[in-house]
Amino acid sequence: MNPPTSPGRRRSSAAAEWSLAVAMTAVAWSPSIGAALVWGSVAVFLSWGLWTGVGLPALWALSGLMRAVGRAREPLPGRAVRPGDQPELTALVKEVVERIGFRAPLLVRIVPEPNAALGPARVSGVRSHVLLLGLPLLRTMTSAQLAAVVAHELAHEREVSDRRTVWLTRARAALQERLDGRLGLLTPLVAPLLRASGQRAWETELAADAISVRVAGVVAVRGALERTSLLDEAFHGLGERWLAELAEEDTYPEDFYAAFDAALRDPYVARRSAQLAAETTDPYGLASHPPIARRLAALPDAGDEGQDGTEPVTLRGADALERWCVRELAGLRGHDGAGDPPGAPRPVRLLGPDGRRVPGTAGDGGALREATGAGSAAEAVLVALDAVAEGDGPRLARRIEPRLRWVPRAERPSAVRAVLVGSVAEALSAALRGSGWRSAGRWMGTVVTAPDGTVLDLHDVLAATVDGGDPGAVRVLLRSAVPTGVAA
Structure with missing residues (x-):
């Protein structure tokens, strides 16, 4: 059993939590406060009018209040x-x-x-x-x-x-909402507070x-x-x-x-x-x-x-x-299709005899081929394996997904890994399926079955390759499955 907490310790904890709440609120609202001060200063400088300098920040604050009231009046979800x-x-x-x-x-x-x-x-x-x-x-x-x-x-x-x-x-919620974008420069303050x-x-x-x-x-x-x-x-x-x-x-x-x-x-x-x-x-x-x-x-x-x-x-x-x-997930309103606007999305089925291909399960490795300039999925995989072996994987990942440049620094390694593993696994699956392999199921395109019946999860294979930096196992797999000359 834990020892009882003394009144002094409870007061200390309460004071620390109140201080945290004040600090997080101040940091979360600092961009808005700064914007108001800048707007007011610019207005005073341009017009030398006191009422203009006070009025613009006041209008900005009033618009923010009206947006908050509008959000409060939104209908309940669900x-x-x-x-x-x-x-x-x-x-x-x-x-x-x-x-x-x-x-x-x-x-x-x-x-x-x-x-x-x-x-x-x-x-x-x-x-x-x-x-x-x-x-x-x-x-x-x-x-x-x-x-x-x-x-x-x-x-x-x-x-x-x-x-x-x-x-x-x-x-804490306000600080989390404002972490992306406007608080980028304040990340050294945000992280310890969170x-x-x-x-x-x-x-x-x-x-x-x-x-x-x-x-x-x-x-x-x-x-x-x-x-x-x-x-x-x-x-x-x-x-x-x-x-x-x-x-x-x-x-x-x-x-x-x-x-x-x-x-x-x-x-x-x-x-x-x-x-x-x-x-x-x-x-x-x-x-x-x-x-x-x-x-x-x-x-x-x-x-x-x-x-x-x-x-x-x-x-x-x-x-x-x-x-x-x-229909909510599809962004539609109305009951059972009633009142849909012209050009509204039409329903399709994923299951049954008339079910269409499940999205994302038969990719051709196009993202990796475009990033590497390779002519085929197998060649693109080889270029990616070279990049991983040479420690150039992050640069390749940024070519595949340019938005990685805007990912916060601390999150970038895991994001780079996800992009590399996902894109190379998709291209490898396309190369193998073009050489007699087949998808092992309907739901995941990177789980494939070899001609001898062996089932392989390429995501796991590529994750081990990216983490270890050794592409040897994937090269062997390509050489054994893809026609000679393509995976040399």
């Missing part, structure tokens, strides 16, 4: 859950609310992404809270795991309801996990954490790519969630998603959540007296809800 429409989901949330002792008015809304969040809302002048639950969570989690997620989000209200933690959380405040953010997450265990049981909480991590990585790694590439063709996948569920059942998708979750880097201390491994290790050793549901919660009108969410 689709409302009404007790009569979703009795099973309503009952689950109500049971968790009672066990947590949550007293504030609560609205539940379903959103298309695999998210769960609790936030403040004002409904008819009444201070309330809105609980957002992602459709992918509702579709794939057991009711016990979903109860664990709901308990975690509601527990946050208890953990961050004191004024000091609220201000610290808001100041790291210092991150400890408190992590403590609230771990405390909410512990409360969730008391409600739903440690097995359900562990399963919910692992499932949420898997869904998040797969959604960003696969789902968002499907949506983006199909949008370029003015289409959208009407069976998005069914295809996403099918992809999650692929063991290579699950393994890749778990790898990405474990490899996530956070050089600036931006993450408000601890790494998944840390959260799993910190779960208290408690019994499983909580929820015991082993099936997903029943969703009434699931087809209509899915259609609504798919």
Whole structure:
């Protein structure tokens, strides 16, 4: 048991957290304050008019206030859950609310992404809270795991309801929002502040996990954490790519969630998603959540007296809800296609006999070929391997993805690695498929099957090559698979 904290130590901690909140707020708003001062000085210098010098910053401040008010009046995200429409989901949330002792008015809304969040809302002048639950969570989690997620989000209200933690959380969020772009020169100040405040953010997450265990049981909480991590990585790694590439063709996948569920059942998708979750880097201390491994290790050793549901919660009108969410992801409004503007994207299917090619699974290595000037995918791979062996991989990565120049310095190594591994793996897959190999599945173009039946995940092969700087294994693979002369 930890020793009791002395009053002096509590006061010291409170003072440190208040100081952090003030410092983060000041740094977050420093570009805006600086802009106001510059505008005022320029106006005075040009017009020698005092009212002009005061008026421009005042107008700027007023416009900022109006934008903030406009954001506050925006409609709530997601689709409302009404007790009569979703009795099973309503009952689950109500049971968790009672066990947590949550007293504030609560609205539940379903959103298309695999998210769960609790936030403040004002409904008819009444201070309330809105609980957002992602459709992918509702579709794939057991009711016990979903109860664990709901308990975690509601527990946050208890953990961050004191004024000091609220201000610290808001100041940290404001600083995170402004890190990119305008705060580039202030990064030396931003990073230490975020790291210092991150400890408190992590403590609230771990405390909410512990409360969730008391409600739903440690097995359900562990399963919910692992499932949420898997869904998040797969959604960003696969789902968002499907949506983006199909949008370029003015289409959208009407069976998005069914295809996403099918992809999650692929063991290579699950393994890749778990790898990405474990490899996530956070050089600036931006993450408000601890790494998944840390959260799993910190779960208290408690019994499983909580929820015991082993099936997903029943969703009434699931087809209509899915259609609504798919259209939200596609940027469409209206009900079941009603009221679509002329030229709106048309629906296509990824599954079934009439299903189209899954985006991103049959690339030809065009990005690498263009960056290297090679005439074929195999030749492009060889040029890339030479660059890796000579330590020139970062320069090649910047040719493949010019936006890497704007990535913050601390994040650049992991971004360079991701670009190199992804682009070279795609080109290598194209070279092998052109020589008798075939894709091992529908969902990942870099998992291929050799003529003898061996399955190879080229992403893993290239990751080892980039990390170790030794391209020998890939050269051997090319020589054995590609016609003589191309991979010499």
